[in-house]
Amino acid sequence: MTKQAxxxxxxxxxxxxxxxxxxxxxxVIAADTRMSTGYSILTREYSKICKLADKSLMASxxxxxxxxxxxxxxxxxxxxxxxxxxxxxxxxAMAQLLSNTLYYKRFFPYYSFNVLGGLDTEGKGCVYTYDAxxxxxxxxYGCQGSGSTLIMPFLDNQLKSPxxxxxxxxxxxxxxxxxxxxxxxxxxxxxxxxxxxxxGDKLEIVVLNADGIRxxxxxxxxx
Amino acid sequence: xxxxxxxxxxxxSHDNIQRTQYPYVTGTSVVALKYKDGILMASDMxxxxxxxxxxxxxxxxxxxxxxxxxxxxxxxxxxxxxLRYLDELILYDNMWDDGNSLGPKxxxxxxxxxxxxxxxxxxxxxxxxxxxxxxxxxxxxxxVSMIGVNFEDDxxxxxxxxxxxxxxxxxxxxxxxxxxxxxKLLEKCMRVLLYRxxxxxxxxxxxxxxxxxxxxxxxxxxxxxxxxSAFQNPTVGAEGSW
Numbered sequence: 001m002t003k004q005a006x007x008x009x010x011x012x013x014x015x016x017x018x019x020x021x022x023x024x025x026x027x028v029i030a031a032d033t034r035m036s037t038g039y040s041i042l043t044r045e046y047s048k049i050c051k052l053a054d055k056s057l058m059a060s061x062x063x064x065x066x067x068x069x070x071x072x073x074x075x076x077x078x079x080x081x082x083x084x085x086x087x088x089x090x091x092x093a094m095a096q097l098l099s100n101t102l103y104y105k106r107f108f109p110y111y112s113f114n115v116l117g118g119l120d121t122e123g124k125g126c127v128y129t130y131d132a133x134x135x136x137x138x139x140x141y142g143c144q145g146s147g148s149t150l151i152m153p154f155l156d157n158q159l160k161s162p163x164x165x166x167x168x169x170x171x172x173x174x175x176x177x178x179x180x181x182x183x184x185x186x187x188x189x190x191x192x193x194x195x196x197x198x199x200g201d202k203l204e205i206v207v208l209n210a211d212g213i214r215x216x217x218x219x220x221x222x223x
Numbered sequence: 224x225x226x227x228x229x230x231x232x233x234x235x236s237h238d239n240i241q242r243t244q245y246p247y248v249t250g251t252s253v254v255a256l257k258y259k260d261g262i263l264m265a266s267d268m269x270x271x272x273x274x275x276x277x278x279x280x281x282x283x284x285x286x287x288x289x290x291x292x293x294x295x296x297x298x299x300x301x302x303x304x305x306l307r308y309l310d311e312l313i314l315y316d317n318m319w320d321d322g323n324s325l326g327p328k329x330x331x332x333x334x335x336x337x338x339x340x341x342x343x344x345x346x347x348x349x350x351x352x353x354x355x356x357x358x359x360x361x362x363x364x365x366x367v368s369m370i371g372v373n374f375e376d377d378x379x380x381x382x383x384x385x386x387x388x389x390x391x392x393x394x395x396x397x398x399x400x401x402x403x404x405x406x407k408l409l410e411k412c413m414r415v416l417l418y419r420x421x422x423x424x425x426x427x428x429x430x431x432x433x434x435x436x437x438x439x440x441x442x443x444x445x446x447x448x449x450x451x452s453a454f455q456n457p458t459v460g461a462e463g464s465w
Contacts, residue, residue, distance in 0.1 A: 007245075008244075008347060008349075008369070008370070009370075010342050010343075010345065010347075010370060011370070012368075012370060012372060014372060035374060037372070040385050040386065042366075042372070042374060042385070043374045043375075043376045045376065046374050063370075063372075064372045064373070064374070065335075065339050065342070065368075065370055065371030065372050065373070068335075068339075068371075068373070069339060069371075108343075
């Protein structure tokens with residue numbers, strides 16, 4: 001008799017959606033708090049947003065264990081950076097570090113889909129989106145995770161950012177006010193939750209501006 | 224030909240590394256919840272060899288150090304290896320003799336790293352672990368899967384328990400359950416699992432951890448009722464074509 005092998009995969013998709021919007025003097029980073037595996041919900045209260053430095057936050061979906069490993073690694077690197085430079089890492093620097101970290105595992109990737117949001121050295125909002133192996137781009141708004149296919153076209157429609165092909169380069173930050181951006185994010189998730197089974201339970205919104213960090217929560221569908 | 228053989232023998236040491244590709248003897252669900260004074264955890268005592276019920280008195284709930292309680296489902300030999308790791312961890316921590324001791328949060332984090340590290344080596348420990356504990360008035364309840372996925376919650380359940388027990392827990396769990404209410408709720412979950420999970424057996428233990436320490440109950444059985452007519456004659460009203 002051949003042994004029926006219970007197969008295993010080193011990866012899992014724990015789902016979740018992440019959105020970030022950069023404004024002229026703020027940045028909004030949001031993600032739902034559901035963690036799933038297959039058709040099961042593991043927990044309804046898992047924060048996908050991680051504070052990497054004073055002015056950079058990362059929201060990640062994908063494989064939770066890889067995301068956790070990535071967060072731990074970045075935290076360790078940031079601690080070293082602080083000891084060496086006696087300051088917090090800037091968001092653009094953190095963006096490059098994240099890209100390098102992801103690419104370092106190009107042939108056994110971190111299965112994590114990240115958006116990095118924060119304020120750059122001039123205090124302007126910045127958002128970086130990534131793929132799992134480290135390709136990245138600075139954008140005005142970004143979206144990753146299981147509901148990204150539902151949210152991204154909606155953001156495109158609402159925010160109409162200038163083409164990155166334009167010369168001279170146009171600023172990609174959105175023209176919305178902070179309150180409008182927060183409202184837009186809420187709408188995005190309320191809609192994504194309707195159709196994406198991996199998005200739901202609760203929305204965590206983190207707003208970063210000159211005053212510091214603020215957190216908000218909104219309940220989402222639990223089914 | 225010769226060079227081929229030489230190559231083979233050189234490689235063979237490399238080829239012969241054995242990794243767990245599938246589990247042998249497994250335990251089924253563990254269910255745990257927070258209650259007023261700490262954590263309650265329940266598991267049955269079956270050890271399945273595939274679909275054969277091979278062992279019937281396996282203790283799958285174990286105290287770890289002074290403040291933690293570990294429950295395991297999955298490969299039982301891997302669980303025993305994990306227990307050896309933890310024994311060493313607790314021993315070496317104790318040897319500092321500084322009055323400090325690892326709490327449930329630290330032990331859970333350690334397990335998280337062990338599980339993830341082994342999956343990175345493509346040699347996983349085939350378990351889902353539940354870790355509960357109380358330290359300095361802080362209740363802690365978390366879970367780790369065989370590939371390192373981990374989280375905390377007010378109530379957790381592994382395997383079938385996630386499908387059958389957690390909906391009950393989500394319905395009936397409260398922050399300030401008394402010990403008696405907690406046990407009753409766990410027994411309700413275990414009874415459902417007993418009826419519907421074929422590898423569950425009617426011999427279980429419930430463990431309690433509070434600020435005072437761990438107490439694991441003697442094995443006992445749940446009262447069941449199999450007298451439903453649908454159980455006695457399941458084909459009545461559902462006649463097949465033959």
